[in-house]
Amino acid sequence: MSTQRESAPNTARRNEASRRAILMAAFDLVGEVGYAKLSIEGIAARAGVGKQTIYRWWPSKGAVLFDAFLALAEGSDDSSALPDTGDLQADLTTVLRAxxxxxxxxxxxxxxxxLSTEIAHDPALAEMYAERLDRPMRELKKERLRSAQRTGELPADLDLDVAIDLxxxxxxxxxxxxxxPLTPxxxxxxxxTALNGLRHASASE
Amino acid sequence: MSTQRESAPNTARRNEASRRAILMAAFDLVGEVGYAKLSIEGIAARAGVGKQTIYRWWPSKGAVLFDAFLALAEGSDDSSALPDTGDLQADLTTVLRAxxxxxxxxxxxxxxxxLSTEIAHDPALAEMYAERLDRPMRELKKERLRSAQRTGELPADLDLDVAIDLxxxxxxxxxxxxxxPLTPxxxxxxxxTALNGLRHASASE
Amino acid sequence: MSTQRESAPNTARRNEASRRAILMAAFDLVGEVGYAKLSIEGIAARAGVGKQTIYRWWPSKGAVLFDAFLALAEGSDDSSALPDTGDLQADLTTVLRAxxxxxxxxxxxxxxxxLSTEIAHDPALAEMYAERLDRPMRELKKERLRSAQRTGELPADLDLDVAIDLxxxxxxxxxxxxxxPLTPxxxxxxxxTALNGLRHASASE
Amino acid sequence: MSTQRESAPNTARRNEASRRAILMAAFDLVGEVGYAKLSIEGIAARAGVGKQTIYRWWPSKGAVLFDAFLALAEGSDDSSALPDTGDLQADLTTVLRAxxxxxxxxxxxxxxxxLSTEIAHDPALAEMYAERLDRPMRELKKERLRSAQRTGELPADLDLDVAIDLxxxxxxxxxxxxxxPLTPxxxxxxxxTALNGLRHASASE
DNA sequence: CTGTAACCGAGACGGTACGTCACGTCTTGGT
DNA sequence: ACCAAGACGTGACGTACCGTCTCGGTTACAG
Structure with missing residues (x-):
C-alpha cells in the first residue's frame, strides 16, 4: 500500500529551472517592494513563468517565500557551529552582535x-518553519550551551529551550x-543580564 | 504653534456614531475573517458607512485596527497597576500566567x-503603538520593578528596559x-530563569 | 409599491463617455480580430476602462456587441422606408442587391x-435582437408589401411574415x-422566384 | 499523385478506438454543455485520451465536431431519398414537418x-461542410425536384439551387x-407559398 | 433663520491582483 | 510511432478591493 495523496502533482516531472527562478524572483521582489506588495503575478512575471506553475506547487505566497529562504539557508553555510572560546558570555555577545x-x-x-509575520498568521507555515529552519539553528545554539554545561559555566539542570528564548x-x-534601538x-x-539574572545583574562586572 | 496638516478634516464635525461603528466593525471582522481578508470595503459595509468616511479619517487598514484596539484599551481598566505582594517572582508569575x-x-x-504583524511592517504604526499602547503598559511594569528595587529584591542599577524585555x-x-507550547x-x-539568571537557574528553589 | 430588481445598478450614475467608448471599442475590435478572439479585457483596454465597468452593465460579450450594433443602428438613418416605385419586383431587387x-x-x-452566431446561442440575446433590431426592419419591409397589396400586386390574404422570410x-x-456565391x-x-413561385418561375419574363 | 501535407501523421498507425471515443465524447459534450463551453481538454478527459492525440489529428475544436457529425451521418440512413408520391407539395410538406x-x-x-455557427466563422470548415454534408443532402432534394420537373409539376428551366434555398x-x-415560432x-x-409564389399565394387551395 | 459648506451613505470608476480554466506545445514513460 | 498523462508559458476569465471621484441628503455653523 502506498500513501495516496489527493491529486498531488507528480514531483518527478517538475521543471527545476522554473522552481529556482520562482524562488529567486520571490526573494528578490520581497526585498524590493515589500511583502504586502509582493504578488504571485509579480513573481511569475519576474521569473518568466506562468502563474499556474506557482499555484501548482505552492499553496500560498508565504509558502513560496518560505521555500526561497530554505533554498538560501541550505545553500549557505548556516550549518556552521557557534563560536566556542570557552567564555560563554563573550561568545554569545559576539553572536548577538552579528x-x-x-x-x-x-x-x-x-x-x-x-517571513516572520507570515508565519504568525499561518500555523502550517509555522510548523514548516519550526521544523526546517528554526530547529537546526536552535540545535546549534543548544550545542554551545551544552558545552558550557560541560565546563560548569551553566548548571546541568538548566532548561536549554528557556535559556535560548531568554x-x-x-x-x-x-x-x-x-x-x-537595536544596538551592540x-x-x-x-x-x-540573561546570564546573571535580574537579581545579580551587576555581577558580570 | 500648531501642526498644520494639509486639508485636515474638521474633527469637530465628525460623526461619533460612525466612528464607533467603524472601530467595532473592524475589530469584529478581524476576529471573524483574519487580518489578511479584512478589507476597508468590508468594514464600511459592516459599519453601514461609506468608504470615504473611513478614508477621510484613517490612512490605512492598520490604523483603523489600531484605533479599534486603542478604544478597547481605554474602555477597559488596563490602567490598573501590576500586583505587588512584596514577592516579585510570585507577582510576575501571576501576571505572565494571566x-x-x-x-x-x-x-x-x-x-x-x-496588530502585531501590521506593526512589524509599518514603522509609523509602530511609533503610534509604542507611544499609545506599549509605553503605558511598560510604565506599569517598570513601576513594579522599581518597587522591587526599593525593597532590595532587584539591584538599583538594573536597566529596567532590558529587564522587561527579558x-x-x-x-x-x-x-x-x-x-x-504556551503553558503556565x-x-x-x-x-x-530571568530573575536568577542562567548561571544560577536553580537558585530560586 | 415599486418594481424591485435585485441589485440592479443605478443607471442614473452611469458614465456615458465610458459606455460609448466601450461600444465603439467592441465594434472596432470585432472587426479587427473577429468574434472568437474578441475579449472583455481587450475591449476594456481599448476603451480605457476597467473590466468591472463592462461587467457591471452587460451580462456577456455578446450583449456588449449587440448594444454596439444598436447604437450604430439608432445613429444611422435605418428608419428610412424601402423604395416604392410601384414596381414591387424592381424595388425588392434593388434592396436585395444593396x-x-x-x-x-x-x-x-x-x-x-x-452578432448572428451569438444570437443563435443566446435566447435572451435573440429576444433582444428580435425586439430592437429585427422588428423595426421587418416593419419597414411589411409596409412595402402592404403597399403592394393595396395596388393589387400582392393578394390581400398573403401572410406577410412568411413572405418576408421567403x-x-x-x-x-x-x-x-x-x-x-452571393451575387446580384x-x-x-x-x-x-419568390414572387412568382416555383411553379411559374419563368412567368416573370 | 497524392496531396503531400507537411509532416502528416501516419494514418495507418492511427488508433481507431481513440478516434471513435473522441468523436463520441465531442458530440455528447456539445449537447451537455454547449459549444461555447466545449473544450479540447474536456473532450480528451471524457474520451480517456491525451490532448495530443486530438491535436495530432484535428486542426480545431470545430473540425472534431464536424467529424463527429460526419460519423453520425454516415452511420445513419441519411442517404435515403426524399418521398415521392407524385404530389410535390405534399411530399415537401412531409419533409419540412419532419x-x-x-x-x-x-x-x-x-x-x-x-456546427452551424462554427461554420459561419470558419471558411475552411464551411467548405468541408458544403462538400461532405450539405452537397449529398442537396443532391437528394434536387433529385426530388427533378422528378417534379419530369412530371411537369415544376418548369424545366427552374434553377434548382434557388428553389431549394427558397x-x-x-x-x-x-x-x-x-x-x-417553428410549427408544422x-x-x-x-x-x-414557395411553390405558388407570393403573387398567387392563395392559389394552392 | 437661512444659506452654504463639510460630512455623510452610496456606489461608479480606472485599476491591480486574485485563483481558475483552457489553450496549444512539450516531454516522459509505457505498449 | 503512437499513445496517456500532464507540466509548461500564455492569456482570458469573472470577482474582490483598492483608493478616488461624484452624487444627493443632512447637519451645524456663519452671516
Missing part, C-alpha cells in the same frame, strides 16, 4: 520580516516590533 | 496577532511564532 | 456574423453559411 | 446549432435565429 548587524541590513530585514527572544522581539550595547546588556 | 491565558483566547489572539519578550515571541509552566520557568 | 453589397463589405460582414431568408442563409444575379433570381 | 420536429429535439438542436432557407433561418403550420405555409 545578529544585530544582520537585522540592520535591509537585504535581510525586509524578507525576514515578511537570550534570543528579546532581541528578535525588539527587532520585529521596533520597540527600541543592547546585545551586550541582554547577554549579561 | 497573559498566557489571554493569548489562548481566540477573541484576543486573532486581532492581537493582526521577562516579557520570550513569552510574546513564543506566542507570535508558535515556537513552542513556561511562564513560571521564564520568570524564575 | 444587401448583397453590404454583406460583401468586411466592415459589416465580420461584426454582423458575430425573400430575405435564403439570402441571409447563403451569406451566413457561405453555401453559395442571385438576388434577382431570388426575388423573381 | 425537419421542424428534429429541430425541436434538444439532442439535435444543440450540436447542430454549434424552401429550406427560411426554415433553417427561423430555427437558427429563433426569429419566429409554418412548414405548410412555407411550402405552399
Amino acid at each position: 545578529t544585530v548587524e544582520e537585522f540592520g541590513d535591509p537585504r535581510f530585514d525586509t524578507p525576514m520580516r515578511a 537570550v534570543w527572544g528579546p532581541l528578535h522581539n525588539r527587532w520585529l516590533h521596533r520597540s527600541g 550595547e543592547y546585545a551586550e546588556a541582554l547577554v549579561a | 497573559t498566557v491565558e489571554e493569548f489562548g483566547d481566540p477573541r484576543f489572539d486573532t486581532p492581537m496577532r493582526a 521577562v516579557w519578550g520570550p513569552l510574546h515571541n513564543r506566542w507570535l511564532h508558535r515556537s513552542g 509552566e513556561y511562564a513560571e520557568a521564564l520568570v524564575a | 444587401t448583397v453589397e453590404e454583406f460583401g463589405d468586411p466592415r459589416f460582414d465580420t461584426p454582423m456574423r458575430a 425573400v430575405w431568408g435564403p439570402l441571409h442563409n447563403r451569406w451566413l453559411h457561405r453555401s453559395g 444575379e442571385y438576388a434577382e433570381a431570388l426575388v423573381a | 425537419t421542424v420536429e428534429e429541430f425541436g429535439d434538444p439532442r439535435f438542436d444543440t450540436p447542430m446549432r454549434a 424552401v429550406w432557407g427560411p426554415l433553417h433561418n427561423r430555427w437558427l435565429h429563433r426569429s419566429g 403550420e409554418y412548414a405548410e405555409a412555407l411550402v405552399a
Whole structure:
C-alpha cells in the first residue's frame, strides 16, 4: 500500500529551472517592494513563468517565500557551529552582535520580516518553519550551551529551550516590533543580564 | 504653534456614531475573517458607512485596527497597576500566567496577532503603538520593578528596559511564532530563569 | 409599491463617455480580430476602462456587441422606408442587391456574423435582437408589401411574415453559411422566384 | 499523385478506438454543455485520451465536431431519398414537418446549432461542410425536384439551387435565429407559398 | 433663520491582483 | 510511432478591493 495523496502533482516531472527562478524572483521582489506588495503575478512575471506553475506547487505566497529562504539557508553555510572560546558570555555577545548587524541590513530585514509575520498568521507555515529552519539553528545554539554545561559555566539542570528564548527572544522581539534601538550595547546588556539574572545583574562586572 | 496638516478634516464635525461603528466593525471582522481578508470595503459595509468616511479619517487598514484596539484599551481598566505582594517572582508569575491565558483566547489572539504583524511592517504604526499602547503598559511594569528595587529584591542599577524585555519578550515571541507550547509552566520557568539568571537557574528553589 | 430588481445598478450614475467608448471599442475590435478572439479585457483596454465597468452593465460579450450594433443602428438613418416605385419586383431587387453589397463589405460582414452566431446561442440575446433590431426592419419591409397589396400586386390574404422570410431568408442563409456565391444575379433570381413561385418561375419574363 | 501535407501523421498507425471515443465524447459534450463551453481538454478527459492525440489529428475544436457529425451521418440512413408520391407539395410538406420536429429535439438542436455557427466563422470548415454534408443532402432534394420537373409539376428551366434555398432557407433561418415560432403550420405555409409564389399565394387551395 | 459648506451613505470608476480554466506545445514513460 | 498523462508559458476569465471621484441628503455653523 502506498500513501495516496489527493491529486498531488507528480514531483518527478517538475521543471527545476522554473522552481529556482520562482524562488529567486520571490526573494528578490520581497526585498524590493515589500511583502504586502509582493504578488504571485509579480513573481511569475519576474521569473518568466506562468502563474499556474506557482499555484501548482505552492499553496500560498508565504509558502513560496518560505521555500526561497530554505533554498538560501541550505545553500549557505548556516550549518556552521557557534563560536566556542570557552567564555560563554563573550561568545554569545559576539553572536548577538552579528545578529544585530544582520537585522540592520535591509537585504535581510525586509524578507525576514515578511517571513516572520507570515508565519504568525499561518500555523502550517509555522510548523514548516519550526521544523526546517528554526530547529537546526536552535540545535546549534543548544550545542554551545551544552558545552558550557560541560565546563560548569551553566548548571546541568538548566532548561536549554528557556535559556535560548531568554537570550534570543528579546532581541528578535525588539527587532520585529521596533520597540527600541537595536544596538551592540543592547546585545551586550541582554547577554549579561540573561546570564546573571535580574537579581545579580551587576555581577558580570 | 500648531501642526498644520494639509486639508485636515474638521474633527469637530465628525460623526461619533460612525466612528464607533467603524472601530467595532473592524475589530469584529478581524476576529471573524483574519487580518489578511479584512478589507476597508468590508468594514464600511459592516459599519453601514461609506468608504470615504473611513478614508477621510484613517490612512490605512492598520490604523483603523489600531484605533479599534486603542478604544478597547481605554474602555477597559488596563490602567490598573501590576500586583505587588512584596514577592516579585510570585507577582510576575501571576501576571505572565494571566497573559498566557489571554493569548489562548481566540477573541484576543486573532486581532492581537493582526496588530502585531501590521506593526512589524509599518514603522509609523509602530511609533503610534509604542507611544499609545506599549509605553503605558511598560510604565506599569517598570513601576513594579522599581518597587522591587526599593525593597532590595532587584539591584538599583538594573536597566529596567532590558529587564522587561527579558521577562516579557520570550513569552510574546513564543506566542507570535508558535515556537513552542504556551503553558503556565513556561511562564513560571521564564520568570524564575530571568530573575536568577542562567548561571544560577536553580537558585530560586 | 415599486418594481424591485435585485441589485440592479443605478443607471442614473452611469458614465456615458465610458459606455460609448466601450461600444465603439467592441465594434472596432470585432472587426479587427473577429468574434472568437474578441475579449472583455481587450475591449476594456481599448476603451480605457476597467473590466468591472463592462461587467457591471452587460451580462456577456455578446450583449456588449449587440448594444454596439444598436447604437450604430439608432445613429444611422435605418428608419428610412424601402423604395416604392410601384414596381414591387424592381424595388425588392434593388434592396436585395444593396444587401448583397453590404454583406460583401468586411466592415459589416465580420461584426454582423458575430452578432448572428451569438444570437443563435443566446435566447435572451435573440429576444433582444428580435425586439430592437429585427422588428423595426421587418416593419419597414411589411409596409412595402402592404403597399403592394393595396395596388393589387400582392393578394390581400398573403401572410406577410412568411413572405418576408421567403425573400430575405435564403439570402441571409447563403451569406451566413457561405453555401453559395452571393451575387446580384442571385438576388434577382431570388426575388423573381419568390414572387412568382416555383411553379411559374419563368412567368416573370 | 497524392496531396503531400507537411509532416502528416501516419494514418495507418492511427488508433481507431481513440478516434471513435473522441468523436463520441465531442458530440455528447456539445449537447451537455454547449459549444461555447466545449473544450479540447474536456473532450480528451471524457474520451480517456491525451490532448495530443486530438491535436495530432484535428486542426480545431470545430473540425472534431464536424467529424463527429460526419460519423453520425454516415452511420445513419441519411442517404435515403426524399418521398415521392407524385404530389410535390405534399411530399415537401412531409419533409419540412419532419425537419421542424428534429429541430425541436434538444439532442439535435444543440450540436447542430454549434456546427452551424462554427461554420459561419470558419471558411475552411464551411467548405468541408458544403462538400461532405450539405452537397449529398442537396443532391437528394434536387433529385426530388427533378422528378417534379419530369412530371411537369415544376418548369424545366427552374434553377434548382434557388428553389431549394427558397424552401429550406427560411426554415433553417427561423430555427437558427429563433426569429419566429417553428410549427408544422409554418412548414405548410412555407411550402405552399414557395411553390405558388407570393403573387398567387392563395392559389394552392 | 437661512444659506452654504463639510460630512455623510452610496456606489461608479480606472485599476491591480486574485485563483481558475483552457489553450496549444512539450516531454516522459509505457505498449 | 503512437499513445496517456500532464507540466509548461500564455492569456482570458469573472470577482474582490483598492483608493478616488461624484452624487444627493443632512447637519451645524456663519452671516
